[in-house]
Amino acid sequence: DTGVSQDPRHKITKRGQNVTFRCDPISEHNRLYWYRQTLGQGPEFLTYFQNEAQLEKSRLLSDRFSAERPKGSFSTLEIQRTEQGDSAMYLCASASQETQYFGPGTRLLVL
């Protein structure tokens, strides 16, 4: 257990529905990252926060994806109007320096 938690661990949804995932990082870490990982691939960087500021979001996969970290603690990743191609593992990581600690991920299946 790295100290990073994600909720839910699994999500099954129907195409067109919205989903929201939560990440609780290690409390003293000021940076938080979101990644997507599909089978046979490495984690794909989506976005990251330093405290409450979202410093990079150009890598979010489409405008259906958005992330927030309103108080600089936990973060949420929302996918609107889900598509079957969104099925993947969504990983969160927190970091204070250069070492990232990953949560267990949320596995999303879009039917």
Place this chain on the structure above:
Amino acid sequence: RKEVEQDPGPFNVPEGATVAFNCTYSNSASQSFFWYRQDCRKEPKLLMSVYSSGNEDGRFTAQLNRASQYISLLIRDSKLSDSATYLCVVNIGNQFYFGTGTSLTVIP
């Protein structure tokens, strides 16, 4: 072009063997480098950072060649427990880019 390229393998080696993984990166502004290990259906975990001077942690040795934009990982005396996917990672401006990973299976 991907930021990080790795041979996906799989590498199947007998116990006790020495195995080497390589990866290349495309952005010369890459600042720092890492190897992560990922077990099946688990999250990635940091194995070691990679420095130009080379660094060793027990049976694991990592090397960085900035001129060739190339990173390596050497595992000596492979154990069954080394079976996993090894991910090469580069940091560009606090953004981390992962390779596809190299799959290793150590066979008894």
